[in-house]
Amino acid sequence: DSGVTQTPKHLITATGQRVTLRCSPRSGDLSVYWYQQSLDQGLQFLIQYYNGEERAKGNILERFSAQQFPDLHSELNLSSLELGDSALYFCASSVGQTGNTIYFGEGSWLTVV
């Protein structure tokens, strides 16, 4: 158990809908990262927050957004969902801003039908 908690574990939704994925980082960690893993794309970095502020941005679509709250939990919002958004979404956390040792949650499996 990495100490990073993600909910929900699985969800199925229709195209065009919006979902929110939730992440609680390990105790004491200030950075939260979101990654997307699909079969053909591997593990893709989406976005990083550090202590409530956006720190780095990767290949995140404009339909997706994230935030980190004062209690350090984070949410990833996915809207206008398309079939191609079906993937495992991982949250990870680390103590500092530099992602040299990050710990992953178990992921949220999103299926868009």
Place this chain on the structure above:
Amino acid sequence: QKEVEQDPGPLSVPEGAIVSLNCTYSNSAFQYFMWYRQYSRKGPELLMYTYSSGNKEDGRFTAQVDKSSKYISLFIRDSQPSDSATYLCAIVDTGRRALTFGSGTRLQVQP
């Protein structure tokens, strides 16, 4: 060209074999090097972390970094069926702060 290249495998070895997993990278600004293990779509688990050229050993696992060649390796000695998983190398450029992952190598250890 991808920033981190990793042979996708699958790599199949008999139990007890020495396994060598490799990645190459293109960005000389990369400073930190990690290996993660991922079981069947579970969360990646951090195995090894190093920031310097040379070897780092932890039990049956040895991580090797050659910055001059931009080449990193993970060796697994006395491989076990429980080592069957996908192994991902990950590299971070401190300027970017986020890990860049290789595509992963699927390893199968046959009993």
